[in-house]
Amino acid sequence: MSLFGTNTGFGSGGTGVFGNTTTDSHNPMKDVEVTSPPDDSISCLAFSPPTMPGNFLIGGSWANDVRCWEVQDNGQTVPKAQQMHTGPVLDVCWSDDGSKVFTASCDKTAKMWDLNSNQTIQIAQHEGPIRTIHWIKAPNYSCVMTGSWDKTLKFWDTRSPNPMMSLQMPERCYCADVVYPMAVVATAERGLIVYQLENQPSEFRRIESPLKHQHRCVAIFKDKQSKPTGFALGSIEGRVAIHYINPPNPAKDNFTFKCHRSNGTNTATPQDIYAVNAISFHPVHGTLATVGSDGRFSFWDKDARTKLKTSEQLDQPITACCFNNNGNIFAYASSYDWSKGHEYYNPQKKNYIFLRNAAEELKPRNKK
């Protein structure tokens, strides 16, 4: 079942990496390095859906490109194709059948990339950069949902230049997630809106933020029956909130936990607090992974409310992460997230995408 055996020779850095000294902290976890990573910060990662055989990874970056790799069973990554936008790419997603990839960019457009023909076509237009893009597959309709900094959420039938629907948001969209029939959007000024997608998308509820700081990332989780039941929300100050939509006991069921902080036990020096850059749920176990500005990733079991693992510290922030469709592979990207402004940006610094065997480490603590 697991893709990479523990004795794989690719653990020490994969193919095509030069200058691999033992003191190099760019890959302290000794995970597989994806070949030909983008030339600038990676903003988003997405694995192909189960409807497609094999594992294909899509990554969008601030170099305006979207790249596609095939991840083979032996751990080798093969660059397959690349497409460009005229501005940095902020989000990517797959269609449910795995034939199309949707990309959203700062150039205020979203494109649909047909992988078979390797052609792209513009499918959406906003008045500001498009921050999130998700594919919605409902029984009676299919569409692409785009969230933008122009404070609108638009839904696109890919065949028409006009949106099927446009919903106004109170503020700019900062992050979103979709698991049919639920969608969650977190906006600037700590806004949080849940949408229901049955029949047609409509606003379901506005929730008062469980966090005190700027929202950064959100991910929906499902219950035992695979129905979306809540979401995890990450903020800019090392905290994640677990929030259920209709819990039996909200005060007890909803909670927040601290993460991506340093000097945990040492109370003498101030604790450094880092932003949570992305959250992903394991598709099988329901446990979650968070990646942060501190250059670490952590795995958590939200039901047992425990931490499963924290990685070693990478020398760069981790900006994106995702699981593949069967939960065996965890991909995470190491690049600069702009958390300290442009002064700390080093264009010469290499960016990486790592792949890790996720089958064992994300098993829940108390298996029921």
Added chain:
Amino acid sequence: MAECDAEWELCKENIQPLRQGRSVSALHQALCQQQEGNHTALNQQKQAFESELRLYDGDDPLDVWVRYIKWTKQTYPQGGKESNLSVLLERAVTRFTADKKYHNDVRYVELWIEFAEGCSDPMDVYRYMQAQGIGTMQAALYIAWSEEYEKRGNIKMADGVFQDGVKCGAEPVEKLHAFHRALQARACRQMMSSITDQQRDDDEDDDGDEGAAEPQRASLAELKAKGKKKAVVPINRVKASVGYARGLQFKQPLGPRQNSRLVIFDENKASETEPQEPRFEIWTAPPTARAKENEQKPEKWTNVKMPLKSRSGLSVAVPPPKPSFQPFVEEDVQPPAVTPCKINPAVNSVLSSRKPCRPEQTPLKMLQERMQLQTQEDGKSREQSMYCRELLYSGASEFCFEELRAERYRQKHAHRLLSKPEQTHAN
């Protein structure tokens, strides 16, 4: 343009006056834009300013703030919450408190004065400014400060402020002198008119004439007491309050004050009116402007406890503490008959006394916290955010990392866009 003219007529009461006057064309444009709901252009311009605030790396960051605030005032003539004007003023003002080079920059001082005028107590702000050395070389500070004193009827202090300004050598000197002279002229006129009003009131007691007091010769003779009573009636009697109602609205006449309250120098007692010297040491942080009820930020309800509800559904307020002494009660006095009423008289919930608002506590604490973060006091704060807080929260609204980066990218490539015949942002 015709409908814009009408627009001005319809809402001119709501237009906030600007000290330097409003440009008519800008006003028309702003009102038209608001009428048409042209929010995208406005938002784009606002966004442009916000980005400029964060990406500016020249020598004069104050300039961006000044332009942004000026644009905001012209674009949102009614003021109001969506203009974020008070937020911007507060941020601009606190941003540069540590920057000595701006302390006597006339633009910065004017921002402070505008901020002070929006505060509940501008005096606090002016005193703080003096303590910190902000604007002490600018005539504008002293002019605004004395105006504030004058509004409160304290001509003496108003005069004192001007003298302070002259002493400090505030610039421009001529302006300071001119305003000082104007103040003195006003004070004299006031005294004169209040005295003449006095005179008229004494002479024409039953005269119901509400016309303006005509200038008359001020009588300086004392009123002679009739009869055996030797008490000297002061020249300006309480009737001066009529003059008060006639025209001098909030300017209290000087006369009664000067005569009825003789200031007896007592070396043991502190001065009773406004303190002559500003107290320097308490002002570690400037007081803040906004009225608390407009705040959207979540805050801890510090000392307010929910009163327990009694069975009748009325909330029972905690009764005031009993006095420590035993009030004297005559022996055969009946306890006062309590008029039968449905509401328990001990329950004070119907008209509860107005809780003393503590404007200096929470907003000041908020500002102090912000100042603390800005100065990065290590020992005190147990947590340290590892991201560029100032960049994110610089202007009126927040940015996220991606927005910062996207702005920089956009600027970097803007010159390329301009050279090519491509469509840029609709302005």
